[in-house]
Amino acid sequence: MDPTNAHMTEPQKKAAVFLDALSVPSPGEVFAALNKACRPNWATLVTPATAPVTTERPQLALAVGVLTANGYVAVEAQDGQQVKNVGRELMALAKSLGVSQSLLGRGNSLIEFADNNNWDALADELEATENEVKNTMMGQKDRDLVVLTSAAAWLRGLEVATGVVLSSDSLQGAGVLYQPELARKLATQLDSLPDRMKRGSLVPAVKRTMETTASLLETQDTKTDTQRKNYTKIHDDCSAVVKAILSSSMKAPSTIPSPLPGPTPSKS
Amino acid sequence: MAEDALPSLLKVVKPISMEPRRLALETAGAFENDGFRIRDGEWSGTLSKGAPLFLQVTLFAGENYWFVAASPTTGAMLYVTVYDASGKPIKSDLWHNTVNAEGTRSATGVAPTQSGKYFIGVESMRGPTEGTLDFSLVYCYK
Numbered sequence: 001m002d003p004t005n006a007h008m009t010e011p012q013k014k015a016a017v018f019l020d021a022l023s024v025p026s027p028g029e030v031f032a033a034l035n036k037a038c039r040p041n042w043a044t045l046v047t048p049a050t051a052p053v054t055t056e057r058p059q060l061a062l063a064v065g066v067l068t069a070n071g072y073v074a075v076e077a078q079d080g081q082q083v084k085n086v087g088r089e090l091m092a093l094a095k096s097l098g099v100s101q102s103l104l105g106r107g108n109s110l111i112e113f114a115d116n117n118n119w120d121a122l123a124d125e126l127e128a129t130e131n132e133v134k135n136t137m138m139g140q141k142d143r144d145l146v147v148l149t150s151a152a153a154w155l156r157g158l159e160v161a162t163g164v165v166l167s168s169d170s171l172q173g174a175g176v177l178y179q180p181e182l183a184r185k186l187a188t189q190l191d192s193l194p195d196r197m198k199r200g201s202l203v204p205a206v207k208r209t210m211e212t213t214a215s216l217l218e219t220q221d222t223k224t225d226t227q228r229k230n231y232t233k234i235h236d237d238c239s240a241v242v243k244a245i246l247s248s249s250m251k252a253p254s255t256i257p258s259p260l261p262g263p264t265p266s267k268s
Numbered sequence: 269m270a271e272d273a274l275p276s277l278l279k280v281v282k283p284i285s286m287e288p289r290r291l292a293l294e295t296a297g298a299f300e301n302d303g304f305r306i307r308d309g310e311w312s313g314t315l316s317k318g319a320p321l322f323l324q325v326t327l328f329a330g331e332n333y334w335f336v337a338a339s340p341t342t343g344a345m346l347y348v349t350v351y352d353a354s355g356k357p358i359k360s361d362l363w364h365n366t367v368n369a370e371g372t373r374s375a376t377g378v379a380p381t382q383s384g385k386y387f388i389g390v391e392s393m394r395g396p397t398e399g400t401l402d403f404s405l406v407y408c409y410k
Contacts, residue, residue, distance in 0.1 A: 015322065018323075023325055179384065182385065
């Protein structure tokens with residue numbers, strides 16, 4: 001019998017493995033899909049790479065995710081200096097987290113590839129660097145920090161992607177944003193974090209943003225106006241939480257979404 | 269007493285085999301030459317004959333993907349199948365290595381028309397020996 005003809009059963013779907021390293025698309029994968037759907041002007045999307053000054057491990061882990069995504073933006077923009085800046089900040093974050101032992105070589109590779117304009121190798125090295133940080137966290141029994149890094153990288157990628165889609169009158173590339181199940185899964189993982197990880201305002205803000213995003217992506221309204229309002233809300237919420245993650249204080253901005261999600265008018 | 273304990277200790281500290289991953293990456297390398305980018309991650313596990321295992325992934329419309337599974341056991345038949353969110357198999361290209369090649373390698377290529385959740389199933393249908401089969405799966409995209 002050829003198993004490729006059989007449908008999955010509900011128990012099989014429920015038992016499917018969710019692996020951080022493969023089940024969550026890397027920002028580079030999202031951006032590659034975006035490149036096919038439309039032609040983003042990546043140079044305008046590059047932002048300065050500045051890690052927050054903090055000793056809070058949850059914030060450091062979130063910042064690893066955001067900066068990695070920023071690195072992919074710099075690779076797409078072919079901005080070698082910015083990739084090097086991201087690499088340097090990632091190394092500093094890894095040191096603060098106590099997971100830098102095996103990363104020195106990665107940092108050197110990022111610099112070498114950036115100097116040689118080897119963009120494909122840089123994208124691979126960024127993903128490998130992020131995974132090495134996560135693997136070291138896992139080795140140190142810090143599985144919860146890995147959840148935060150993945151969530152932050154995904155939210156920053158979504159912020160960039162929604163910004164690109166919203167810049168088009170016809171919402172070109174909107175298909176790339178359709179990841180409601182993944183948003184819900186990440187929201188569930190954030191909800192399952194131990195209470196000690198949710199102290200302060202930042203991690204609860206990330207969790208609320210993920211829940212709001214999941215609810216908005218699950219909305220099946222195909223009207224362009226409604227979609228634009230929803231994507232604007234997602235973009236603004238992601239921007240606010242990314243700004244908070246990179247802020248050197250643990251204060252969450254006042255624009256963080258309320259627990260009850262709902263579309264808001266476009267700010268145009 | 270120490271000697272008695274040694275065999276079980278050796279069993280406990282037996283290193284995880286990297287061979288399935290090596291074979292999977294070697295196979296995926298062929299797609300890399302065709303412009304595909306390999307994700308830096310793997311799914312590894314142990315298959316029992318006729319009992320498939322599944323992985324959840326997110327795929328994007330317009331992208332091309334190859335999912336590559338490999339096992340060091342030569343002659344085992346590995347199937348890799350891609351299912352949509354409802355659990356229905358989607359149209360795909362299939363590739364299997366030749367019978368006399370090193371290990372068993374299998375790959376499935378898809379080009380989804382819709383972004384969202386998908387499942388990857390890996391199954392062993394027959395093998396040179398009864399029992400279990402170690403495998404590794406990697407994927408690449410373009």
